[in-house]
Amino acid sequence: MKNILIIGASSGIGLELAKTLSDNHQVYAYSRQRGELPVHANIRWEALDVEGEITFPGLPDQVHGLVYCPGTINLKPVRGLKAEDVRRDFEVNALGVLRVLQAVFKPLKSAPSASVVLFSTVAVQQGMPYHASVAMAKGAVEGLGRSLAAELAPTVRVNVIAPSLTDTPLASRLLSTGERREASASRHPLKRLGEARDMASLAGFLLSDEASWITGQVIGVDGGLSSIKT
Numbered sequence: 108m109k110n111i112l113i114i115g116a117s118s119g120i121g122l123e124l125a126k127t128l129s130d131n132h133q134v135y136a137y138s139r140q141r142g143e144l145p146v147h148a149n150i151r152w153e154a155l156d157v158e159g160e161i162t163f164p165g166l167p168d169q170v171h172g173l174v175y176c177p178g179t180i181n182l183k184p185v186r187g188l189k190a191e192d193v194r195r196d197f198e199v200n201a202l203g204v205l206r207v208l209q210a211v212f213k214p215l216k217s218a219p220s221a222s223v224v225l226f227s228t229v230a231v232q233q234g235m236p237y238h239a240s241v242a243m244a245k246g247a248v249e250g251l252g253r254s255l256a257a258e259l260a261p262t263v264r265v266n267v268i269a270p271s272l273t274d275t276p277l278a279s280r281l282l283s284t285g286e287r288r289e290a291s292a293s294r295h296p297l298k299r300l301g302e303a304r305d306m307a308s309l310a311g312f313l314l315s316d317e318a319s320w321i322t323g324q325v326i327g328v329d330g331g332l333s334s335i336k337t
């Protein structure tokens with residue numbers, strides 16, 4: 108049984124992952140609200156805001172996995188983009204990763220092997236209008252992920268998942284009508300939206316020993332959007 112920290116386990120991808128992992132692992136779950144996170148013997152939840160003070164009291168000596176899920180979708184034309192919005196996007200998506208990692212560095216390095224999973228977006232690989240702020244912040248996550256993978260090898264692996272539009276509360280405004288959902292689905296070569304379980308299953312794999320030779324990768328889970336045209 109591994110000890111796995113999920114930051115942002117109360118909704119969307121992190122929630123799906125917490126539910127799956129808790130069958131076989133001890134999950135340490137954090138978010139501002141508990142949300143829909145079930146009460147389960149293998150799930151310990153504590154309130155945490157990654158924009159505030161970050162501490163993890165009571166963690167075990169060894170942590171085998173860290174997944175960082177907090178993110179923003181703040182789509183605006185560049186003309187109207189405020190510096191404070193860009194700073195906040197950077198803080199939640201990118202700086203939070205670094206601050207969390209520093210706070211769990213010791214137990215993560217103490218495990219014989221450990222895996223860190225971060226989230227980017229398809230909008231880093233493929234330019235999209237109105238995505239400047241999130242692309243800047245998630246571009247930083249991809250750079251940070253590769254840099255950490257180099258610095259923490261060989262004991263800690265670090266990989267980044269880059270989703271396209273996924274049906275979670277974060278994307279609810281973009282998917283608020285049947286027409287929007289259909290239009291978004293049809294933009295993807297695989298003709299559907301992403302589901303939380305599409306991302307959670309890859310995250311679960313990257314956390315597992317099956318992925319023990321994979322590090323420093325940015326992996327698109329995007330219905331083919333970043334790389335193929337049909």
Ligand SMILES: NC(=O)c1ccc[n+]([C@@H]2O[C@H](COP(=O)([O-])OP(=O)(O)OC[C@H]3O[C@@H](n4cnc5c(N)ncnc54)[C@H](OP(=O)(O)O)[C@@H]3O)[C@@H](O)[C@H]2O)c1
Binds near residue numbers: 115140226
């Ligand atoms: N959904 C998409 O279409 C999509 C597309 C591309 C990339 N992604 C990326 O995938 C990752 C997961 O997204 P998701 O769709 O699962 O999002 P979500 O449904 O909004 O879940 C985000 C989780 O992070 C937590 N969180 C947010 N702000 C936080 C803060 N300041 N401190 C602590 N916890 C915080 C939320 O809980 P609380 O609100 O209770 O704190 C929640 O548990 C994100 O990094 C996102 O950028 C998603």
